[in-house]
Amino acid sequence: MSTVPLLLDGQWTHPPAQSFGPVHNPCKGEIIAEVPMCGGAEVDAAVQSAKRAYASWSKTPVYDRVAVLFKYRHLLDEHFDELSRLIVRENGKTLEEARGDMRRGLEVADFACSIGETAKGEYLPELAAGIDAHTSREPIGVCAGITPFNFPAMVPMWMYPVAIACGNTFVLKPSEKVPLTANRLAELFLEAGLPEGVFNVVHGGREVVDALCGHPGIAAISFVGSTGVARHVYTEACKHGKRVQSAGGAKNVLLVLPDAELDATLQAILSSAFGCAGQRCMAGSLLMGVGHGDQLREQVVEAMNGLALGDTYDDPSAQMGPVIDDAARDRLFTSIADAEAEGLALARDGREGVPDAGFFVGPTLIDQVEPDRDIFREELFGPVLSMLHPETLDEAIAWFNQLPFGNAATLFTQDGNAARRFAREVECGMIGINLGVPAPVALFPFSGWDESFFGDLHVQGQEGVMFYTRQKTVLSRW
Ligand code: NAD
Numbered sequence: 297m298s299t300v301p302l303l304l305d306g307q308w309t310h311p312p313a314q315s316f317g318p319v320h321n322p323c324k325g326e327i328i329a330e331v332p333m334c335g336g337a338e339v340d341a342a343v344q345s346a347k348r349a350y351a352s353w354s355k356t357p358v359y360d361r362v363a364v365l366f367k368y369r370h371l372l373d374e375h376f377d378e379l380s381r382l383i384v385r386e387n388g389k390t391l392e393e394a395r396g397d398m399r400r401g402l403e404v405a406d407f408a409c410s411i412g413e414t415a416k417g418e419y420l421p422e423l424a425a426g427i428d429a430h431t432s433r434e435p436i437g438v439c440a441g442i443t444p445f446n447f448p449a450m451v452p453m454w455m456y457p458v459a460i461a462c463g464n465t466f467v468l469k470p471s472e473k474v475p476l477t478a479n480r481l482a483e484l485f486l487e488a489g490l491p492e493g494v495f496n497v498v499h500g501g502r503e504v505v506d507a508l509c510g511h512p513g514i515a516a517i518s519f520v521g522s523t524g525v526a527r528h529v530y531t532e533a534c535k536h537g538k539r540v541q542s543a544g545g546a547k548n549v550l551l552v553l554p555d556a557e558l559d560a561t562l563q564a565i566l567s568s569a570f571g572c573a574g575q576r577c578m579a580g581s582l583l584m585g586v587g588h589g590d591q592l593r594e595q596v597v598e599a600m601n602g603l604a605l606g607d608t609y610d611d612p613s614a615q616m617g618p619v620i621d622d623a624a625r626d627r628l629f630t631s632i633a634d635a636e637a638e639g640l641a642l643a644r645d646g647r648e649g650v651p652d653a654g655f656f657v658g659p660t661l662i663d664q665v666e667p668d669r670d671i672f673r674e675e676l677f678g679p680v681l682s683m684l685h686p687e688t689l690d691e692a693i694a695w696f697n698q699l700p701f702g703n704a705a706t707l708f709t710q711d712g713n714a715a716r717r718f719a720r721e722v723e724c725g726m727i728g729i730n731l732g733v734p735a736p737v738a739l740f741p742f743s744g745w746d747e748s749f750f751g752d753l754h755v756q757g758q759e760g761v762m763f764y765t766r767q768k769t770v771l772s773r774w
């Protein structure tokens with residue numbers, strides 16, 4: 297059994313950990329590695345290493361920083377398939393989904409290569425008589441990233457390539473469920489010529505997170521995970537004077553109007569709700585059919601029956617993989633059982649016909665859900681879709697706007713006016729029109745609202761550059 301090392305000061309090290317957590321291959325249900333559950337001592341070592349490296353990295357000329365990023369970009373491309381396979385191994389998504397995970401991360405690395413342009417300041421001569429003004433965007437210091445299990449490559453890469461390109465140094469605390477991809481991403485960054493200590497990786501859970509939030513050497517924290525932890529990290533890190541961006545959970549709607557183009561809509565519903573086994577913060581989890589009656593439900597169930605659930609690690613024909621671990625599977629089975637006990641209609645029951653080995657939950661559709669049900673409001677984070685039948689577009693929007701979350705809402709229609717009204721009136725940060733997963737790629741902010749995001753500046757795009765820099769304004773008279 298291999299033990300997952302930490303990256304401190306450019307060295308891979310095995311700390312004297314008190315306890316270890318399991319890393320699974322979720323397709324098999326087997327433990328493939330052990331991850332050390334670190335604490336304050338390892339966090340402090342990582343922060344000290346990042347602080348030392350900051351002294352020179354923050355002064356490294358932009359072209360030299362970008363040269364390392366270009367080399368890194370090249371190495372990620374060269375190792376694309378190996379990394380994608382590693383994602384499948386520890387996360388269980390399909391190889392194509394893992395490639396998507398990598399591609400989205402790579403696009404952020406591409407964006408980071410343009411830091412010379414995106415982090416430029418402004419200049420205004422004669423602000424007053426004989427006085428010129430300019431601003432510059434300066435790095436902020438040691439930044440930390442805390443990430444979830446569902447995108448082992450993309451979510452860490454939302455953070456560290458941009459932070460490091462801006463001249464900061466970084467401590468990553470990846471999900472203890474998927475530490476292997478994070479380590480390989482870090483290893484390639486070293487191979488690209490990143491100086492020691494600029495990028496550090498510490499493994500563990502709550503203890504590491506709390507130590508990061510309270511450490512005086514850390515300037516900023518980026519968090520992505522469930523809402524309860526996102527709120528906790530935001531509160532704790534703000535209390536310690538840090539800049540924080542903290543993304544939480546979601547409950548996203550897929551709303552289908554009577555005039556929607558049905559074949560394309562069905563495909564989009566399927567991939568949104570069941571892609572990555574429903575473990576995406578942009579997954580559609582509420583299906584609302586306006587004026588569709590039972591027909592839409594039957595078509596969706598038929599399409600779900602055609603989805604090949606299976607061992608994505610060994611069987612390339614599998615279209616949907618397992619959930620991350622036995623705890624996630626058991627939690628989802630309980631939610632389905634609770635819905636059944638409440639008298640909701642199980643149009644398709646994902647507890648049936650699942651492989652014995654591994655952590656599988658089949659695609660599930662719960663019909664006749666009303667907005668007063670718990671299942672309407674709670675994030676399930678698995679392949680379980682709830683169906684509602686609003687009478688009108690207005691009713692559907694009003695139902696959606698009751699939700700505490702604000703990540704994504706999608707409308708399927710051919711009516712431009714309905715689409716415009718939907719985009720204007722729905723209260724959330726990412727809107728899709730005839731798209732199942734309206735995830736903005738690297739150039740635009742990943743702009744969740746409400747309980748899906750705590751903070752001011754989101755990851756990705758220009759907001760990411762603003763988050764990882766602070767402005768200096770210089771007035772000069774000569
Ligand atoms: P999680 O909240 O359990 O874990 C996220 C991180 O927080 C991990 O690194 C974990 O070690 C740490 N953590 C867990 N419990 C903690 C605690 N009590 N105190 C301090 N730290 C703790 O999330 P997950 O299960 O890994 O990922 C799924 C969640 O992430 C879903 O809710 C999903 O919606 C969300 N997510 C959100 C986005 C977004 O952009 N909004 C993107 C991806 C995932």
